[in-house]
Amino acid sequence: MSATPPNVFSGPYVDRRSEARKNATEVAAALADPAALLVPVWGQRSLVRALPEPTAVLLSVQHTLRTYLDDAALIYLGEFRGRATFAADLHEQALEAHTVRHGPTLEEAAEFTDLRGIGGQLPADEAGLLAYARALIYWRSKHRFCGVCGQPALPKDAGHVMACSDAACGHQNFPRIDPAIIVLIMNGERALLGRQATWPKGLYSTLAGFVEPGESLEDAVVREMYEEAGVRVTDIRYHSSQPWPFPSSLMLGFTAQATSDDIACNDAELEHARWFTREEIRAGVIGLPPPTSVSRRLIEHWLAADAPPSATR
């Protein structure tokens, strides 16, 4: 099973051209192309324009900001809408120097915004591009030093590797993602949803957790559902996945069948969980996670399962 259309932040919108990353001549040519684009990321925030419609603000590689960014601040993302595209890691000195010379505005009405809030309102290809850029810049910010010998690490392969600056060590770090399973548990005509104490009042969602080393995805589903809710599950089926770069997750959505009724929120992660019928959810007795999330997608998928065939997806 897979989601149609793709989940927010996913979809084959960027031609990643991974074969070009190791080719310094090709990357330099892409950077020299006046049509090339920069995707600025500043403090984990993405540059967007909210009005009239939310859109990503991509800067020309000839933008005045480029003067204040050396090549090491850029990561080659590939081609977006047929144009060479680079993530740009903006640091305070670059922004301040740019502001002194050119004023505080990078582009008219553009603001650095948390992608998590606005991602679902952007065109799908732009949301995917911004998620990709944000994830890489975050990863690099956490791998500035070699984990083996402690020397500074420097970008390599157009920014997709952080390599130890000590040639004798030579340790290389590659982009990391943290797999997390997220599961809609079904039990007859009901589904299990839970909530954490810190969430907005009345909001319930599917249960989720990180995959641990030495586990298969199925192992993680079984373990997490029992740890969080005391429910045993079987018939685990993959639904769809979603990059979730807040900061570095890959959400893997599943459905599963409960083999027990009793709920016990043992590990203190959930404040409350219970079985809901489709009628209760359709009647709005609880708040649901945002439409951008794979959790919501799983819930909608389940809600549609008892609708006439024309309404299913």
Ligand SMILES: [Zn+2]
């Ligand atoms: Zn090292």
